[in-house]
Amino acid sequence: MKEMLTIAMPKGRIFDEAVELLRQAGFNLPPEFEDSRKLIIDVEQEQFRFILAKPMDVPTYVEHGVADLGIAGKDVMLEEERDVYELLDLKISACYLAVAGLPNTKMNDVAPKVASKYPNVAAAYFREQGEQVEIIKLNGSIELAPIIGLSDRIVDIVSTGKTLVENGLVEYERIADITSRLIVNPVSYRTKDERISEIVDKLTDVIHGVRS
Incomplete structure (x- = not known):
C-alpha cells in the first residue's frame, strides 16, 4: 500500500495549475477536486491528503511537519525563509517581483518609504542597493x-503589469523572477524518501516534456 502523504497547497491560480500538473504526471485526482470547499481533501486512491491554505502559510505547515510537501511561490519562499527543502521548480504561475511607483517621481531624500506585503524581500533589496528606507507592511x-x-x-508581484497601468503606476526595477516550487519537510524527506522521489520524478518528466 502507498504511504500517505500530506500536501499543502494555496487556493487560486497556483492550485489550479498544480492540480493540472499532477494530473499530467499520472496522479488520479477526482474531477470534482477543484470544486470542493473543504480545507482538507483526502484522495484515497493516491494516498494523498491536501491541506488548502493561504499562500504565506504553506511553508509554515511544511516546516512544522503537518504537511510533508507543499507547493509555494518563490516569492513566499524568499519572504518567509522557512526551514524546508526546495525540491523542484514546477515552472507554473510565472510572475516577478518589482519595484513600482508613480511615474517621473524620485524617492524622498529625507525619509523614503516603501510599502509591500513582502517586507523582508523589500528591505533586503534596498539594503543591497545601499538605500536606507522605511518599510511599511501592507496586506493588500x-x-x-x-x-x-x-x-x-x-514592492509587489507583477504578472501582466495591467494592474500597475490601471492605477497609474510604472515599474522601476525588476527584483526577481517567480515560479511555484515543490518544497518538503526535512524529516519527511528522509523518512518518506521513496514516495517523494517517485512524485518528483513524475513531475520532472512532465515539466521537461518526457513521455513514458
Missing part, C-alpha cells in the same frame, strides 16, 4: 500606497 491593495502618499515606492 499595495498599489494604493503611492497614490495616497503613504509611500514613495511599492
Whole structure:
C-alpha cells in the first residue's frame, strides 16, 4: 500500500495549475477536486491528503511537519525563509517581483518609504542597493500606497503589469523572477524518501516534456 502523504497547497491560480500538473504526471485526482470547499481533501486512491491554505502559510505547515510537501511561490519562499527543502521548480504561475511607483517621481531624500506585503524581500533589496528606507507592511491593495502618499515606492508581484497601468503606476526595477516550487519537510524527506522521489520524478518528466 502507498504511504500517505500530506500536501499543502494555496487556493487560486497556483492550485489550479498544480492540480493540472499532477494530473499530467499520472496522479488520479477526482474531477470534482477543484470544486470542493473543504480545507482538507483526502484522495484515497493516491494516498494523498491536501491541506488548502493561504499562500504565506504553506511553508509554515511544511516546516512544522503537518504537511510533508507543499507547493509555494518563490516569492513566499524568499519572504518567509522557512526551514524546508526546495525540491523542484514546477515552472507554473510565472510572475516577478518589482519595484513600482508613480511615474517621473524620485524617492524622498529625507525619509523614503516603501510599502509591500513582502517586507523582508523589500528591505533586503534596498539594503543591497545601499538605500536606507522605511518599510511599511501592507496586506493588500499595495498599489494604493503611492497614490495616497503613504509611500514613495511599492514592492509587489507583477504578472501582466495591467494592474500597475490601471492605477497609474510604472515599474522601476525588476527584483526577481517567480515560479511555484515543490518544497518538503526535512524529516519527511528522509523518512518518506521513496514516495517523494517517485512524485518528483513524475513531475520532472512532465515539466521537461518526457513521455513514458
